[in-house]
Amino acid sequence: MQYQSSALVDDYLRTRKIPSTACSGCGLGINHKVVIQAISELGLKTKDIIWGTAIGCAGRQTFATWKGDGFAGTHGRVYAIARGLRVALPRDKKIVLTVGDGDAFGIGLLHLIHAARSNAGFTVIVMDNLGYQSTGGQFGFTTPQGAKTDSSPYGMFEHNLMSEGMDVMHILKGAGATFLARHTATDGLAAVESVKKAISNNGFSLVHMPYPCPTNFGSRHLGNRNAVNILRWMQKHTAPLGQEKPDTIWATGVYHDARGSRPELSELVWDSVGKIRRTGKL
Amino acid sequence: MKRFLETGNFAITEGAILGGCRFFCGYPITPATELAEAMSLRLPQVNGVYLQAEDECAAMHLCIGASLGGMKSMTATSGPGFILYADPYGWALGCEAPMVVMNSGRVGPVSGITGAPGQGEFYLTRYPTQGGNFETITLAPNSAQECLKIIVEAFYLSERLRMPITVLGDQLLTDGMEDISVPENDDEMKEMGLRVWPRLYHKGPDFYPASDALDIPPVQMGYDTGALCSDWTPTVEGYDIEEVEEHHKHAYRLIYKVRNNPQLYEDFYEKKYMDDDPDLVVVSYGTPSRVVNTAVERARSEGLKVGALRLINLWPFPDRHFSRKTKYLVVELNWDGQLVREVQRAAPKDAEVKFLGCCGDLPTIPDLMETFTKMLKNQPLERKGWVLEAW
Ligand code: SF4
Numbered sequence: 001m002q003y004q005s006s007a008l009v010d011d012y013l014r015t016r017k018i019p020s021t022a023c024s025g026c027g028l029g030i031n032h033k034v035v036i037q038a039i040s041e042l043g044l045k046t047k048d049i050i051w052g053t054a055i056g057c058a059g060r061q062t063f064a065t066w067k068g069d070g071f072a073g074t075h076g077r078v079y080a081i082a083r084g085l086r087v088a089l090p091r092d093k094k095i096v097l098t099v100g101d102g103d104a105f106g107i108g109l110l111h112l113i114h115a116a117r118s119n120a121g122f123t124v125i126v127m128d129n130l131g132y133q134s135t136g137g138q139f140g141f142t143t144p145q146g147a148k149t150d151s152s153p154y155g156m157f158e159h160n161l162m163s164e165g166m167d168v169m170h171i172l173k174g175a176g177a178t179f180l181a182r183h184t185a186t187d188g189l190a191a192v193e194s195v196k197k198a199i200s201n202n203g204f205s206l207v208h209m210p211y212p213c214p215t216n217f218g219s220r221h222l223g224n225r226n227a228v229n230i231l232r233w234m235q236k237h238t239a240p241l242g243q244e245k246p247d248t249i250w251a252t253g254v255y256h257d258a259r260g261s262r263p264e265l266s267e268l269v270w271d272s273v274g275k276i277r278r279t280g281k282l
Numbered sequence: 283m284k285r286f287l288e289t290g291n292f293a294i295t296e297g298a299i300l301g302g303c304r305f306f307c308g309y310p311i312t313p314a315t316e317l318a319e320a321m322s323l324r325l326p327q328v329n330g331v332y333l334q335a336e337d338e339c340a341a342m343h344l345c346i347g348a349s350l351g352g353m354k355s356m357t358a359t360s361g362p363g364f365i366l367y368a369d370p371y372g373w374a375l376g377c378e379a380p381m382v383v384m385n386s387g388r389v390g391p392v393s394g395i396t397g398a399p400g401q402g403e404f405y406l407t408r409y410p411t412q413g414g415n416f417e418t419i420t421l422a423p424n425s426a427q428e429c430l431k432i433i434v435e436a437f438y439l440s441e442r443l444r445m446p447i448t449v450l451g452d453q454l455l456t457d458g459m460e461d462i463s464v465p466e467n468d469d470e471m472k473e474m475g476l477r478v479w480p481r482l483y484h485k486g487p488d489f490y491p492a493s494d495a496l497d498i499p500p501v502q503m504g505y506d507t508g509a510l511c512s513d514w515t516p517t518v519e520g521y522d523i524e525e526v527e528e529h530h531k532h533a534y535r536l537i538y539k540v541r542n543n544p545q546l547y548e549d550f551y552e553k554k555y556m557d558d559d560p561d562l563v564v565v566s567y568g569t570p571s572r573v574v575n576t577a578v579e580r581a582r583s584e585g586l587k588v589g590a591l592r593l594i595n596l597w598p599f600p601d602r603h604f605s606r607k608t609k610y611l612v613v614e615l616n617w618d619g620q621l622v623r624e625v626q627r628a629a630p631k632d633a634e635v636k637f638l639g640c641c642g643d644l645p646t647i648p649d650l651m652e653t654f655t656k657m658l659k660n661q662p663l664e665r666k667g668w669v670l671e672a673w
Contacts (some may be wrong), residue, residue: 047506072512084347276326
């Protein structure tokens, strides 16, 4: 069968890696396309973006898909690498990171918070596959309550970062993020709009993008690995912010938009260095 | 040339700047804090950046990021922070990111004694991360002036071999005040034997050739070369791959670019009274070597045929210094004996290798003299209960 590459693939992605080796029916490709679409609508070229990835399905399946320069960090550390890189790169280069939920909200949360604190100029796209799926399907810190996974055979009962009254978005807002949004893989164009805002922010942006994992999450929690089934299930539990229903898991939309409200990390650093050089003080 | 009465940390800071360092990221820890403080003062004056991270793991990752973006970078810590480098150190080795890592040793295990010198990370600097399949370079100066030279050299080696280089010191070395000369121009740099290698970037597409060659420029982001680097096994172009043969090529480069280019680091040692095949060779590195050198001079003045071998290049371990069958005494700032194990391995099987341990404080000259005399007279080294277990 001949693979029909779209214009987006031709312009931005490496055909050696796209289509990726993700399982058939995986929702990652939907989110990946949302991001590429946003980049394209912003008129950015491959030379404008350095693409970083992390560990797990989201990281590995997006690594080296970008036609431009790309790097992958160890588990949870890419937010620290990206801060150093941000300071070293020219200001006109953008950094986009595609990472998993375990990476961002588990092992890397401390570094993520400090990236938000410093308003480091990069965009984190959290491709949330509802848990640790590349290791076979264990629950993560934004896995829906009650979900049956390989490490929660009786249902996930711990408090987590999306439990009632709790939200990782609140943590990141408090930490100083200047753009935050959440969109599931069923959100389509609304997600593209948010990613565009995120990437255009001269500061720390994060878009949380849960997507269906039919192979592990679907088969354990929903009883089958039917891709359409889990997509429908996700759609049923998704509602726009302010229109939540009792069974809403993911309220989607822009959570926080403070773009331009305070200086970005590398700008602050280089402006300060310049001042110290000129005057000997700040 | 400017002269100062200053600490080892001052010398390290000035050395780093001379070596081209323009990015330092650290996390406060005794006794490396003063180095971070000195960097925070000096770097902005030379258009450099000082950042403080949330922990040591992040600090070295920030250095990785800065290095990927073209800045010569450095971090510094002590043992409890060095262990948190395990994660980024592996990444920097695997992705071949040049940078310099300073470890100012204190007394362990764990937090141990914060304000006293120790040498507990001899092996840790050889194996600073998991997974194996790499070679590392560790350099250990013994004076403030030598700190300056070794840091410049570490930056030089890190560029030519595209890898992190560890400089191992201890609390006395970094905190102690000494006379330091700092060169003020290129001629003075040359005069002092200081070499600098510029940061270059790889133009691709074969970012990871299966080669032990020197001077393959590092993989850099931002030049739109399609550069790739990751924690996975790379293909020649940098794509992640799960294949034994590709992995073998990768590991070959990581190991043999260092092993096959010993001319770059093998001259880093110091020998005293070693020309007449001494009956006893005292082996040490770092600050204890200062006392050892004095003790060996004393021994010579008393007619004892003792020589001193001070290692500066600790890793790759310089086996060739230990080919002669004689007596070796290894003096270290730890009680468990680390360097002594390597000396035992490298020395002829029937050579006598003994250990004199000390921790938190330097060995005394009377202690050293007593041990020299006993070894030369073939007397057993005394067991001093918990103080000294004869090795
Ligand atoms: S395990 Fe799940 S998330 Fe990972 S590639 Fe397969 S379907 Fe996608």
